[in-house]
Amino acid sequence: MTGETDRRQVAEHLALTLVGAGMQRMAARVLAAFLFTDEDSLTAGDLSEELGASAGSVSGAVKMVMQMGLIERVPVQGSRREHYRMRDRAWTTLYGRQHAPIDDILDAVARGVESVEPGPARERLVYMRDFYEFLLSEVPALVERFEQRRSESRP
Amino acid sequence: MTGETDRRQVAEHLALTLVGAGMQRMAARVLAAFLFTDEDSLTAGDLSEELGASAGSVSGAVKMVMQMGLIERVPVQGSRREHYRMRDRAWTTLYGRQHAPIDDILDAVARGVESVEPGPARERLVYMRDFYEFLLSEVPALVERFEQRRSESRP
DNA sequence: GCGAACGTTCAGAAATTTCTGAAGGCTGGG
């Protein structure tokens, strides 16, 4: 509820926190910019200026954040620039996709189970496989529950 | 179900997959070594030999993996070396802790909510905050459900 | 106590990731 400088600082702090959680630096900064703006949409140029970063790195970061499904292109007629904005269900889709690597892990573990004779190692691998399978099946339901609850409380 | 060379290859592949999911390289290799061994426990020396890595990097990696709660020291009398093995509920605890960064994110977002005037940005931040709060409260229950199901099927 | 076997720490080297800046490609207006 304070000044504009403060808003940027807080945004930057959130970006750094996301970096701590494993996100790429510039991608996190771009994301924070979208979170904290009251504009309808931002262009690559806006971001470059706002963040004080080169057009090149902004371009790469935007690409990443878009692949994550957090922002989307928004068509604006009468403008040659590409406009972007956050997607509505950004966070739930992000969380869902965070679990995409789990598919890969699952494959690798399943291969492990096949490659070892029965014994302690195999039991360990089976346990790991079962857990990741469980996650893969339960997470979508979890996300859905959140969205449902939300739509109820805001009819 | 094939040779020893194969086991190592499969283990190494799982390690690389975990790296892809964000884990540190040597930590992932150490973890895979524990997953795939039929020994009761491994020492730093064992790992160094098995992985062909220096004692120094093994030491650092073991420290990390232990902080993650995936392995534990096991007392072996009559041996000067430190022995380690995987913890029983390694995967569920890991998943639980994966959500530790969420606390930090939650703090940062909450600060964001306070720092902006009512408007689109604020609504976005509130949504994000609510979602992470939801996760924080639901994940433990999810993990518990898995363990319960598992203990039922293996009485 | 002394010596040997292990493990840890840390400075520096190596590898990887990340950013920049310049060159080039589209697109729409004139």
Next chain:
DNA sequence: CCCAGCCTTCAGAAATTTCTGAACGTTCGC
């Protein structure tokens, strides 16, 4: 058709992460 504005790509520079190897503690057997 040409030009201007905007974005993307890419090679190289900068920063960061990760590994090694040597020096230093510790612990146990003797």
